[in-house]
Amino acid sequence: MVTVYGSTPSGNCWKVRQILELTQTPYRWVETDSNAGATRTAEFLAMNPNGKVPLVELDDGARVTESNAILAHFAEKTSWLPPPGLPRTRVFEWLFFEQYSHEPYVAAARNWIRYLKAKERYADRFPEIWQRGHRALAVMELRLKSHPWLTDAGMTIADIALFAYTDVAAEGEFDLAPYPGICHWLDRLRSYPRMRPLSAASAG
Amino acid sequence: MVTVYGSTPSGNCWKVRQILELTQTPYRWVETDSNAGATRTAEFLAMNPNGKVPLVELDDGARVTESNAILAHFAEKTSWLPPPGLPRTRVFEWLFFEQYSHEPYVAAARNWIRYLKAKERYADRFPEIWQRGHRALAVMELRLKSHPWLTDAGMTIADIALFAYTDVAAEGEFDLAPYPGICHWLDRLRSYPRMRPLSAASAG
Known part of the structure; x- marks a missing residue:
């Protein structure tokens, strides 16, 4: 196992x-x-x-x-990862975007505030963290305001990867209200079969 | 084209x-x-x-x-990216390692020192940048001290991705002498057919 x-x-x-x-x-x-x-x-x-x-x-x-x-x-070999070629490349673009341009800001703010209780300790870093996090969210919004999923291949691991920390971005004091496309996409993912959002697990 | x-x-x-x-x-x-x-x-x-x-x-x-x-x-479909399965997954482990644990430190130090001339401006950030960069180099060394390439599939895009900034790490004031496995791997890559190292392009 x-x-x-x-x-x-x-x-x-x-x-x-x-x-x-x-x-x-x-x-x-x-x-x-x-x-x-x-x-x-x-x-x-x-x-x-x-x-x-x-x-x-x-x-x-x-x-x-x-x-x-x-x-x-x-x-691999499921509908959540398209076969090699441009459709698969599109998924990997978002996976690398997530680790380089999104996670270090959206996830870091949440970890520092909620888990390390270090908002004062890192006070000088937060303006940059929030600015870059919002930049990443704006890039996602540009796609999601007019498309249901991050790539044209339907729901893929690109959506799963970016759902992870976007779903709990508020815990890092990111307001998602300016991003209606992201909010609707989060709703679609929360109700996707067998999805168990982190927000549900970490609440309470 | x-x-x-x-x-x-x-x-x-x-x-x-x-x-x-x-x-x-x-x-x-x-x-x-x-x-x-x-x-x-x-x-x-x-x-x-x-x-x-x-x-x-x-x-x-x-x-x-x-x-x-x-x-x-x-x-895709070349020897530099093995077919799907564990051999390919090994390549992607290193590709994500590169973007998350290596590039933000090894590349950032070089960019701030050599290109932005901002060593004093970011003086408070450098100890952490260097520490994390060396941690990434130590992870590479653990593999390369006893293997010719980062994965068992021969030279792949994992080696190309990590060669990029490791080859010019000295420009970020990283001393590679403590990493003989990395140094030999750099030599192997520099003499690989059709390789045109960044260090050769950016010198002079």
């Missing part, structure tokens, strides 16, 4: 849980709290030298890291 | 040039200096709302962004 080392509040870890749910892949979840140092122990670093969750152990013992690489691995 | 909008000193743009050279794809290069604001004009933002280079225009006019998505697009 697949084993997932993950932190429940993490959007990157949520992506893994979600693709396993969608593909109905049985898995075991090992809670691993990176904010508490659980990814920096000698034991964990022996499994992933980069010291990050999520980390997946496949049936044959092979370990896979990087949330978006894991998404692509399990989505 | 393929058109590339790129900045010559940029490692992300270099990746695109390199995969086009390797695959012997004819292309036209349009120099676009992001440090001088050329990616923030209304004309450029109409082509890429995220305001970044590289940007590729394919034969049919379709535009593709994100350097690592572009690498995968042109490497």
Whole structure:
């Protein structure tokens, strides 16, 4: 059986849980709290030298890291990852956009405010974090104001990856009201079969 | 013919040039200096709302962004991108590692020091940038001290992506001497057929 080392509040870890749910892949979840140092122990670093969750152990013992690489691995040969060619390339454009232009801002603001309670400690960084986060949201809005999904291939792992932290952006004090396209897309994803949004898991 | 909008000193743009050279794809290069604001004009933002280079225009006019998505697009069906399954997933692990854990530190230090001449302006950021950059280099070293390439599939776009900024890490004041595995891997890549390292282009 697949084993997932993950932190429940993490959007990157949520992506893994979600693709396993969608593909109905049985898995075991090992809670691993990176904010508490659980990814920096000698034991964990022996499994992933980069010291990050999520980390997946496949049936044959092979370990896979990087949330978006894991998404692509399990989505291969499903409708959530189109075949090679421009349709697949469009999905990867959004996956790299997510890790480089969205997650470091939208996810960081949330982690610092909600989990590390460090809004004052990082006060000088927030203006840039919020500015860049809004820039990423504006790029998404430009697409989503006139299309149901991020690519023309229907719902794909690009939507799953960007749903992760956009769905909980308010916890990083991002107001999504100026982005009606994003809000409707979030609604579509929340009601997609077998979707279990992070916002539902982390509320309460 | 393929058109590339790129900045010559940029490692992300270099990746695109390199995969086009390797695959012997004819292309036209349009120099676009992001440090001088050329990616923030209304004309450029109409082509890429995220305001970044590289940007590729394919034969049919379709535009593709994100350097690592572009690498995968042109490497499809070549030996530089293994077929779907774990070998391909291994390549994508490194591609996402590059954009999330390596480029924001190793490339940023170089850009701030060499191109923006802003070492004093960002003085408070450098300790963290260097620490995280060295952490990424240590992860690479762990693999490369006992293997010729980053994955078991031979030279792939994972090696090309990480070669880009590692090859010029010294320009960000990263000393590579503690990483003999990386140094030998850089030598192998520099002498790989049709490789035109960024370090050769940006020297002098």
